Amino acid sequence: MSRSQLDSLIHMANQIAANNAHYGDATVERVHSHLKKFWARSMKRQIVDYLQQDGSRLSPLAREAVERLAREQVARVG
Template identity: 65%
Template sequence: MGNHQLTSLIRMANQIAANNTHIGDDIAEAEMVADHMTKFWARSMKVQIREYLEQDGSELLPIAKQAVALLKH
């Protein structure tokens, strides 16, 4: 995946996270985001975003970071 694709994944992860902040529980919100990614993202997308989190992750919102970390389990 190129840089443009990674930028798109970061944007999508942040959008999903922003759309799931209504619960008021960071853990539950992160689990919802991770669940969405698990269900709808291709394996290659999940691998790319996990690698990004491990290397930098600075552009991910806090809930998105937690969600991506949950994908490792």
């Protein structure tokens, strides 16, 4: 994956989180649902890999949503 692709994924995840922040307690679930429904499998895999390697550029809300994706990936494999 190129650095610019990763930068785009991080930016998009943070934007989705920011655009849904007004939902309060439901924000993380909404962001997680959006990523799950609308992102390609390869995009989800790349953002989860980034989270597991670093993740420092994800906003707290985006990070939590991606953590949920990561847990689901582990559950499907396990």
